[in-house]
Amino acid sequence: ESYLNPKYRFENFVKGDCNDLAHAAAKSVSETPGKSSFNPLVIYGGVGLGKTHLIQAIGNHARENNKAKFVMYVSSEKFTIEFVNAIQNNQAHEFSAFYRNVDLLIIDDIQFFERKEKTQEEIFHIFNTLHQANKQIVLSSDRPIKELKGIEERLLSRFQWGLTADLQLPDYETRRAILQRKLEENSATLDESIIDFIATNMTSNIRELEGCLVKLLATASLNAKSIDLPLAKNILRDSVRERSQTVTIEMVEKAVCEYFGISANDIKGKSRKKEIAFARQMAMYSAKKWTKSSFKTIGLHFGGRDHSTVIHAVNAIDKNADRSEEVRNTIEELHKRLEIMSL
Ligand code: ADP
Numbered sequence: 001e002s003y004l005n006p007k008y009r010f011e012n013f014v015k016g017d018c019n020d021l022a023h024a025a026a027k028s029v030s031e032t033p034g035k036s037s038f039n040p041l042v043i044y045g046g047v048g049l050g051k052t053h054l055i056q057a058i059g060n061h062a063r064e065n066n067k068a069k070f071v072m073y074v075s076s077e078k079f080t081i082e083f084v085n086a087i088q089n090n091q092a093h094e095f096s097a098f099y100r101n102v103d104l105l106i107i108d109d110i111q112f113f114e115r116k117e118k119t120q121e122e123i124f125h126i127f128n129t130l131h132q133a134n135k136q137i138v139l140s141s142d143r144p145i146k147e148l149k150g151i152e153e154r155l156l157s158r159f160q161w162g163l164t165a166d167l168q169l170p171d172y173e174t175r176r177a178i179l180q181r182k183l184e185e186n187s188a189t190l191d192e193s194i195i196d197f198i199a200t201n202m203t204s205n206i207r208e209l210e211g212c213l214v215k216l217l218a219t220a221s222l223n224a225k226s227i228d229l230p231l232a233k234n235i236l237r238d239s240v241r242e243r244s245q246t247v248t249i250e251m252v253e254k255a256v257c258e259y260f261g262i263s264a265n266d267i268k269g270k271s272r273k274k275e276i277a278f279a280r281q282m283a284m285y286s287a288k289k290w291t292k293s294s295f296k297t298i299g300l301h302f303g304g305r306d307h308s309t310v311i312h313a314v315n316a317i318d319k320n321a322d323r324s325e326e327v328r329n330t331i332e333e334l335h336k337r338l339e340i341m342s343l
């Protein structure tokens, strides 16, 4: 019994800029466990970004391809509980012997070892035994090793002997790819506009992204009907509202400047050149739409203008958007960029 979940595989792990190094290192370790300098391999990243998936994929791959005989996956929590039980039952020795016999040891969420001194000592000895015997160790943590508190120095230093790679928040493209992937796995389809809506708005982590799909697909199957965008928005309204609150006026300024290739001084200044005036109005419009700032605050931010100027800008862009697809696309593109910035 290795406690691996066979559903976590490299085959269904979507690659992207956010997980490039971690993925490559994981693959390499799973091919030649214990034989590279990636020992230990430490994968860190926030909640729901794929740590468990990736480190279990290492175990599954190594086991299925006979790269390691005895693969063991354990969460730090479980390890700690079993260790404490072993001590109470006078089986500490058996416990140690068991783990020192593993060829590929995968420990998930090592931040749980913080302030567990006894357990840390046990890990220390297991680590030394395995490392010396060229057995592979893979660890995951919710933050960089240096930021772990209450873990012995000698253990922290060992955790950094090998390679540390992080999992970052996926960008828009990767979020889309993951959604497509999960839909395929479920033999389901969703309208393109819904996929875009989710990929644009569900930015905090991959588990949440999956959660959206699960909700939509469950609703579709329970009601035996297909889902259109308004219904999808309604079903997902709580998660979406949370996301759009984190856009700030500074982000709007940055996004607009980048998009139009102009400077903040241009936006805040007095120029009446057409492109700049348009960008300025777009900035005010975006700020009104996606931040919680008042007309007054927005006017002040963008060059100390009056609140009526902002109202005028919002109305002007609204009217333009009705008439022009180009304007609608610009709004949408800015919105996308703001969502990514507000991760
Ligand atoms: P963590 O352990 O970092 O909290 P998990 O590994 O549990 O995150 O991932 C959360 C969910 O997201 C899982 O269902 C996992 O399969 C999925 N997931 C994470 N990263 C990816 C990815 N790159 N491709 C496909 N699915 C992913």
Ligand code: MG
Pocket: 051, 052, 053, 108
């Ligand atoms: Mg996990």
